Amino acid sequence: MSRFRLQPSPSQERALLEHCGHARFLWNLAVEQHAHWQPGRKAAPGYAEQCRELTQARADNPWLAAGSVMVQQQALRDFAQAMANFFGRTHRRPTWRRRGRSEGFRIVGVTPGDLRRVSRKVGEVRVPKVGWVRFRWSRAVSNGVKSYRVTRDRAGRWHVAFAVVPEPIPAPGTDAAVGVDRGVVVSAALSTGELLSAPTLRRPEKTRLLRLHRKLARAQRGSNRRGKVKAAIAKLRARETDRRKDWVEKTSTRLAREFDVIAVEDLKIATMTRSAKGTVDAPGRRVRQKAGLNRGILANGWGQLVTRLGQKAPGRVVKVDPRLTSQRCSACGVVAREARESQIPAFRRGGCQSGEGEVRSG
Structure with a gap:
């Protein structure tokens, strides 16, 4: 994932904060819906049903309709994926988001026309209902970017991260282990x-x-x-x-x-x-x-x-397995509670058979 520092203007920053607020609002609503769900009762609403509810909510609330439907729908889609990860036992259960923490939103369906380079160190990305927002082009952006996420940390800094799958680093081929x-x-x-x-x-x-x-x-x-x-x-x-x-x-x-x-x-x-x-x-x-x-x-x-x-x-x-790794001699395999760094000389005299071993975790 390539991450860059955004440089929005004051008006663009206000628009980005509105997007963050809408995404946080819908995420917390989805958390509340699932928080009251219990096994044996009617299933909690899924992504499709939540999108229908979002359409009605946008019709009833002008402040929500003024935002980007793409940002709002993607917040619900991210929550659905988070719940799938939770049920798959790979992640924790999604929790509430607070203002000032975990601020951000994601845009999917990025085309090559949504990203352009202005100069050697300046680029621009197009954000829905915000326009072209500048960022510092500090490294190469991989081709084939399909989505990006805009975030704001506690220090008030804005960042944009383009989702790309990096190539793994090839092994040196020396059979070296560490x-x-x-x-x-x-x-x-x-x-x-x-x-x-x-x-x-x-x-x-x-x-x-x-x-x-x-x-x-x-x-x-x-x-x-x-x-x-x-x-x-x-x-x-x-x-x-x-x-x-x-x-x-x-x-x-x-x-x-x-x-x-x-x-x-x-x-x-x-x-x-x-x-x-x-x-x-x-x-x-x-x-x-x-x-x-x-x-x-x-x-x-x-x-x-x-x-x-x-x-x-x-x-x-x-x-x-970390058990006993700090008590086992690497040469003879003897395990003793005295096998600590300060106790290694005494341990070798009394327990280590070779006198050449070393106790080191990992």
């Missing part, structure tokens, strides 16, 4: 001994972020000051996210080019980052420490790295 152990202090430790760390905010940026959070705590809810502080925090968070994504792309591309087989632990990240606060009757223990661990796991891009490796090197990523 194990990748993901951690919190070190993002990725390779079996070659190399340690890779995902970039984060620099020390001055972290200090500024802390000050902004303090200002946010003192700001009155609903005030303009609070909105400005939230926007400043969102910009810092977006900068951190961009750096992490860039690191994931470069690291996954490098591993796919240098190794024929890439082994990773089959970690259940959603379960590992679940909150430990518990319930009112059974509160959790060390909740703040667990929350810090969850933030550390998510900040290192564990899931993004494995996802991009699977897309760039299909069939060459091997997921290993």
